[in-house]
Amino acid sequence: MDCKMDYGKLQQPDTLGESSRSHIHVPEDASTLQPSRKKKVILLSLLSVALIVAAAISAVILIGLRGGMSDRPESAIHRKPTQAISRTCSKTRYPDLCVNSLLDFPGSLTASERDLVHISFNMTLQRLSKALYFSSGISYLQMEPRVRSAYEDCLELLDDSVDSLSRSLVSVSGTTSTQDVLTWLSAALTNQDTCEEGFEDLSGSVRDQMAARLKDLSELVSNCLAIFSGANTDDFSGVPIQNRRRLMENDMSVEVENEDGLPRWLNRKERELLDMPISAIQADIVVSHDGTGTYKTIAEAIKKAPEHSSRRTIIYVKAGRYAEENLKVGRKKTNLMFIGDGRGKTIISGSKSVFNKVTTFHTASFAATGAGFIARDMTFENLAGPSKHQAVALRVGADHGVVYRCNIIGYQDTLYVHSNRQFFRECDIFGTVDFIFGNAAVVFQNCSIYARKPMSQQKNTITAQHRKDPNQNTGISIHACRILATSDLESSKGSFPTYLGRPWKMYARVVYMLSYMGDHIHPHGWLEWDGSFALDTLYYGEYMNSGPGAAVGQRVKWPGYRVITSTVEASKFTVAQFIYGSSWLPSTGVAFLAGLSV
Numbered sequence: 001m002d003c004k005m006d007y008g009k010l011q012q013p014d015t016l017g018e019s020s021r022s023h024i025h026v027p028e029d030a031s032t033l034q035p036s037r038k039k040k041v042i043l044l045s046l047l048s049v050a051l052i053v054a055a056a057i058s059a060v061i062l063i064g065l066r067g068g069m070s071d072r073p074e075s076a077i078h079r080k081p082t083q084a085i086s087r088t089c090s091k092t093r094y095p096d097l098c099v100n101s102l103l104d105f106p107g108s109l110t111a112s113e114r115d116l117v118h119i120s121f122n123m124t125l126q127r128l129s130k131a132l133y134f135s136s137g138i139s140y141l142q143m144e145p146r147v148r149s150a151y152e153d154c155l156e157l158l159d160d161s162v163d164s165l166s167r168s169l170v171s172v173s174g175t176t177s178t179q180d181v182l183t184w185l186s187a188a189l190t191n192q193d194t195c196e197e198g199f200e201d202l203s204g205s206v207r208d209q210m211a212a213r214l215k216d217l218s219e220l221v222s223n224c225l226a227i228f229s230g231a232n233t234d235d236f237s238g239v240p241i242q243n244r245r246r247l248m249e250n251d252m253s254v255e256v257e258n259e260d261g262l263p264r265w266l267n268r269k270e271r272e273l274l275d276m277p278i279s280a281i282q283a284d285i286v287v288s289h290d291g292t293g294t295y296k297t298i299a300e301a302i303k304k305a306p307e308h309s310s311r312r313t314i315i316y317v318k319a320g321r322y323a324e325e326n327l328k329v330g331r332k333k334t335n336l337m338f339i340g341d342g343r344g345k346t347i348i349s350g351s352k353s354v355f356n357k358v359t360t361f362h363t364a365s366f367a368a369t370g371a372g373f374i375a376r377d378m379t380f381e382n383l384a385g386p387s388k389h390q391a392v393a394l395r396v397g398a399d400h401g402v403v404y405r406c407n408i409i410g411y412q413d414t415l416y417v418h419s420n421r422q423f424f425r426e427c428d429i430f431g432t433v434d435f436i437f438g439n440a441a442v443v444f445q446n447c448s449i450y451a452r453k454p455m456s457q458q459k460n461t462i463t464a465q466h467r468k469d470p471n472q473n474t475g476i477s478i479h480a481c482r483i484l485a486t487s488d489l490e491s492s493k494g495s496f497p498t499y500l501g502r503p504w505k506m507y508a509r510v511v512y513m514l515s516y517m518g519d520h521i522h523p524h525g526w527l528e529w530d531g532s533f534a535l536d537t538l539y540y541g542e543y544m545n546s547g548p549g550a551a552v553g554q555r556v557k558w559p560g561y562r563v564i565t566s567t568v569e570a571s572k573f574t575v576a577q578f579i580y581g582s583s584w585l586p587s588t589g590v591a592f593l594a595g596l597s598v
Contacts, residue, residue, distance in 0.1 A: 001158070001385070009341060014281060018055065021568070022516050023570070026515075029295075032250075033439060044117055056133070058332055060423055065230070065295075066438050071311055079103050079109070079257040079419065081099045081102070081103060082108075082109055082111075083158055084111060084112055084113045084115075084116060085098075085099060085102050085103070085108060085109075085111075085116065086099070086571070087113060088102070088113050088117075088120075088227055089102065089223075089227075089294045091226050091227060091230065091567070092223040092224055092226040092227060093097075093219075093223070093226060093469070094219040094222060097216060097219050097220070097223065098120075098227075101120075101216075101220065102116065102120065103224075105119055105123045106123070107119065111272075116227065117172055117227055117228060118169070118172060118238075120171070120220075120224050120227050121165060121169040121172065121224055121228075122167055122222060123220070124217075124221060124223075124224050125162065125165040125166060125169055126160050127216075127217060127220055128158060128161050128165055128188075128217060128221075129162055129216060130213075131158055131213045131217060132155070132158040132159060132162055132589060134152075134211055134213050135154060135155060135157060135158060135210060136547075137149075137204065138151075138209055139155075141205070143206055144357070144360075145357040145358065146202065146357045146358065147199075147204065147206050147358075148208065149198070149357065149358040149359045149362045150198035150199050150202065150207075150359050151196045151206060151210065151349050152362075153194065153195060153359050153362060154195040154198065154210060154214070154359045157192070157194055157195045158191070158195065159331070160187070160188075160191050160331055160369060160397070160502065161187075161188040161191045161192060161217075161221070163331060163410070164184040164187050164188040164191070165184075165185075165188055165221075165224075167184055168181045168184045168185055168188075168224075171184075172401065173353075173466065173553070177580075179473065179580050181228060182225070182228070182229065182471075182472075182473045182485075183399065183420055183421055183441065183473060184399075184420075185221060185224055185225045185228065185278045185418035186419070186439070186469075186471075186472040186473055186474050187227065187397070187399070187420050188221050189218060189221045189222055189225060189395065189469055189472060190418065190419040190438075190439040190466065190468075190472075191419065191467070191475075192214070192217050192218040192221060193218060193466070193468055193505075194361055194418070195214065196214060196218065198359045198577065199211070209463060215225075221257065222469050222471070223472045225469060225472065226471050237327070240250055243460055253508070254533070255341045265400050265421075266414055269312070270312060270337075270374070271335065272589075273312070273314070273339075274374075274376060274402075274590050278316065278339060278377075280361060281314060281316065281339065282314070283314045283315065283316035283339070284305075284313050284314050285301045285304065285305065285313070285314070285315045285316070286315075286316045286318065286391035287301050287315065287316070287317045287318065287322075287553060288317075288318040288320070288547050289318075289320045289322075289585050292318075293316075293318060293520070295475075295491060297324055298315075298317060298322050298324055298327055298348065299324050299532030300328060301315050301332060302315075302319075302327065302328070302329055302336070304337065305333055305336055306333075307332040307333060307334070307458075308332055308334055309334055309335050310334070310335065311335065312335050312337055312372075313335060313336065313337065314337050314339060315336060315339070316339050317338060317339065317340050317341075317346050317348075317378065318341060318346065319340070319341040319345040319346050320346065320347070321347045322346075322347065322348050322349070323349050323350070323351075324348070324350075325351070325352055325365070326350065326352065326362070326364065326365070326367070327348065327350075327366045327367070328364075328366075328368070328369075329367070329368040329369065329370045329398070330365045331369045331371075333492075334368040334370045334371045334372050335370070335371070335372035335373075336368075336370060336372070336373055337373075337374040337376070338374070338375045338376070338378065338421065339374075339376050339377060339378075340375075340376065340377045340378030340379075341377065341378075342377050342378075343375075343377060343378060343379045343405065343406055343407040343428070344379055345378075345379075346377065346378040346379065347378070347379040347381065348365060348366050348378065348379065348380050348381070349365060349379075349380075349381045349382070349383055349538055350363075350364070350366070350381075350382055350383070350390065350393075351365075351382065351383040351384050351391075352364075352365070352384065353382070353384035353388035353389060353391035354388070354389055354390045354391070355384070355388045355389070360390040360392060360413055360416070361395070361416075363382070363384075363390060363391050363392045363413075364382075364392040364393070364394065364395035364416060365380055365381065365382050365393050365394065366380050366393070366394050366395070367394075367395040367396075367397075368395070368396050368397070368401060369396075369397040369398050369400045370398055371398055371400055371401075371420075372398065372399075372400050372401075373396065373398035373400075373401045373402070374401070374402045374403075374404070375402075375403045375404070376404045376406070377404075377406070378406055378407075379403050379406065379407040379408075379409065380393045380394040380406065380407070380409070381393050381407070381408075381409040381410060382409070382410040382411075382414070384410075384411070384414065385411060385532055386411040386432060386452075386454060386455045386458075387434075387455065388411075389412050389413075390412055390413045390415065391410055391411065391412060391413060392410065392413050392415070392416045393408050393409055393410040393414050393415065393591055394408050394414075394415055394416070395415075395416035395418055396417055396418060396422055396440070397418040397419045397420060397440075398422070399420035399421055399471075400420075400421055400507050401420065401421070401422040401423070402422070402423050402424075402425070402590055403423075403424045403427055404424075404425050404426060404427070404590045405425070405426045405427065406427045406428075407428045407429075407430075408427060408428070408429045408430070409429075409430045409431075410430065410431050410435065411431055411432045411433070411435070411452065411454070412431065412432055412433040412434060412435065413431075413433070413434055413435060413437060414429060414430060414431035414435040414436070415429055415431070415435060415436050415437070415438075416437060416438050417436065417437070417438035417439075417440040417442045417476065418424060418438045418439065418440060419438070419439055419440050419474075420440055420441070421440065421441050421442070421550065421579045422440045422441070422442040422443075422445065422579070423442070423443055423445070423575065423579060423590065423592070424443070424444045424445070424447055425445050425446055425447070425590045425591065426445075426446050426447065427444070427447045427448075428447070428448045428450065429444075429447060429448070429449050429450065430452055430486065431450075431451070431452060431462075432451065432452050432453075432454035432455075432458065432460050433454060433458060433459075433460065433461055434461050434463070434464035434502070434504070434505075435451075435460075435461075435462060436462060436463045436466075437463065437464040437465070437504065438451070438464065438466055439465065439467055439468070439472065439474045439505075440476075441473055441474045441475060441497060441578060441579050442475075442476055442477065442579070443477045443479055443573075443574070443575050443578055443579050443592060444476070444477070444478045444479065444481055445479050445480055445481070445592055446480050446481065447481045447482075448476070448481065448482045448484055448487045449462060449481055449482065449483050449484065450484050450485065450486050451483075451484070451485050451498040451520060452486045452487055452488065452489055453486065453488040453489040453492060453496060454496055458496065459496065459497050459499060459527065460489075460496060460497070460498035460499065461498075461499045461500075461501060461502045461527055462483070462498070462499065462500055462501055463478075463501035463502075463510050464501065464502055464503075464504040464508075465474050465501065465503065465505070465508040465509055465510050466504045466505045466508070467505055467506075467508055467509050468505040468506060468507060469507065469508040469536045470507050470537075471508070474509065475509030475510060475511070475539070475573070475578070476501075476509070476510045476511075477510075477511050477513070477574070477578050478510070478511065478512045478513070478515055478572040479513045479514060479515070479573070479574065479575075479593070480513070480514045480515060480593060481512075481515045481516075482516045483500075483512070483515060483516065483517040483518060483547075483549065484497070484516075484518050484520075485520040489520060490520070492527065493519070493520040497520075497522040498520045498521055498522060499521070499525065499526055499527040500512060500521065500525050500540070500542075501526055501527070501540065501586045502526065502527040502528065503528075503529050503533065503534040503535075503538045503540075504528045504529065505534070506533075506534050506537050506538075507534070507537055507538065507539070508534060508538040508539070508540070509538065509539040509540075510539075510540055510541075511539075511540075511541040511542070511543065511564070511570075511573045512541075512542050512543070512545055513541075513542075513543040513544065513564075513570055513573060513574075513596065514543065514544050514545065514546075515545050515546075515550075515594065516545070516546050516547040516550070517545055517546070517547040517548070517549030517550040518547060518548065518549050518551050519547075519548035520549065521549030521550075523551065523553075523554035523555070524554060524555060524556050524582060525540075525542070525555045525556060525561075526540055526555070526556050526558070526561060528530070533556040534560070535559060535560055536559040536560055537560060538558070538560035538561075539560055539562075540556075540558070540560060540561045540562070541554075541561075541562050541563075541564045541569075541570075541573075542563055542564065543563075543564035543565075543570040544563075544570075560583065567596060570596055571595060571596055573593060574595050574596055575591070575592055575593065575594050576594035576595055
């Protein structure tokens with residue numbers, strides 16, 4: 001099948017009821033949302049212009065140093081690609097677009113393959129920046145609520161993609177880890193997919209204008225990913241891309257674990273914070289309903305937290321139910337740590353669903369995209385209920401995000417592991433359809449994953465992984481966890497089969513390792529999305545699991561499914577190798593396994 005086909009729109013009324021990754025159509029009324037966004041638009045526009053100028057200047061300097069800009073602007077049709085361009089673009093999934101876009105960029109005809117890495121990043125960054133600039137310019141238009149929601153998602157996601165490409169462009173010349181750049185490019189590609197998916201099933205002027213501005217952006221980011229990795233697009237073995245890039249010579253070796261076995265992405269102080277008694281923690285901000293804290297609402301605390309901070313900011317949220325819809329830790333709010341009084345005691349709850357005429361992305365009770373986000377000892381829930389379909393309790397797109405000893409409760413689409421690198425430890429996660437979904441590189445360790453009783457005629461699916469491009473270093477690894485049924489499902493499990501996952505996108509990647517599986521798991525293990533879609537390109541793996549639901553004798557026979565027997569292959573999905581990084585995880589203080597050992 002054509003991998004560009006939009007499979008998120010497929011409905012499965014005979015298997016999952018009306019549930020799918022697509023948004024359910026809700027009749028719109030005549031109401032419109034037209035809030036004042038002039039300040040936001042101006043800031044976005046200024047940022048975009050600055051980035052465009054900066055990118056252009058860096059390109060001029062780069063190519064000037066490499067041999068001048070002898071090629072004059074002329075139609076790419078009348079020019080032939082150089083050997084360097086041909087070799088570079090042959091590695092991509094969209095070679096024609098690659099050739100034409102590079103030929104249109106100043107300096108490309110005198111550039112080496114190494115230079116073309118920079119040029120491809122520069123060119124794509126400029127295109128993203130222009131898309132953000134021009135998209136922000138139509139904010140004044142009247143939009144129905146559902147269209148407004150998709151539009152606002154795109155502004156946020158484009159802004160995040162510009163940031164990811166900017167960091168990647170700076171990093172390719174420095175000593176930043178290859179895996180950092182692959183992570184940021186993978187996230188940028190996921191952002192573009194999410195933006196475009198938000199306009200599915202919609203029509204009208206705004207959709208058409210956004211489609212024009214978004215044209216080719218996903219493909220351009222995909223090409224950057226392929227060019228940077230220096231790999232062919234045949235990564236079907238499921239093994240993450242590791243040190244496969246051949247173009248860059250100064251790749252920094254990655255320290256993946258310390259004496260505790262975790263990647264070194266968190267410092268010693270943060271490790272101590274994760275297990276320190278609350279009474280011993282000196283919080284920067286305290287939230288309490290009764291007025292005994294710094295603020296009464298979490299929204300106020302987030303607003304007052306510093307931006308772009310390299311220092312850890314601790315927000316202690318006292319026991320209570322905080323029903324504040326759509327709380328968000330934005331990209332600029334870095335290194336925030338939220339500590340509660342315990343799961344079931346500190347509760348962040350919302351009730352938005354796609355029935356509120358918003359995108360799935362917009363339904364999250366709590367969302368975090370600021371790098372270094374940590375949550376400990378609290379509950380995130382969405383109370384919309386199963387009849388409201390897509391309703392996210394927690395959405396995480398934060399790089400180096402950690403969620404520790406938390407409950408995440410919902411039905412369909414409970415936990416949205418959207419993008420970047422994430423780690424969940426000792427969490428209880430509840431849901432029905434696709435209730436762990438997204439395209440992060442994420443490891444769940446020592447968690448309890450509970451399937452609930454779904455609606456009539458529905459089937460439970462634990463995961464719906466979104467990996468769309470074979471060069472993305474993403475996937476879901478469920479390691480040393482417990483796959484269980486809630487009591488209401490346990491009493492009627494014969495009527496509601498539960499599957500380990502179904503492939504949302506072409507290169508979906510999920511593994512279960514050394515985990516206990518209850519007898520509610522269907523003997524086939526995995527469920528098709530639609531016919532034969534992705535069955536030969538996905539990677540679904542199981543390694544030494546236990547329990548009555550772990551028997552593999554009747555598992556699916558898809559080309560992409562495998563029973564993993566090699567410890568070398570299984571180790572690729574451990575903390576140490578899958579969510580690799582220079583130092584981030586040990587510093588959180590979360591206990592973890594770096595390798596396979598239990």
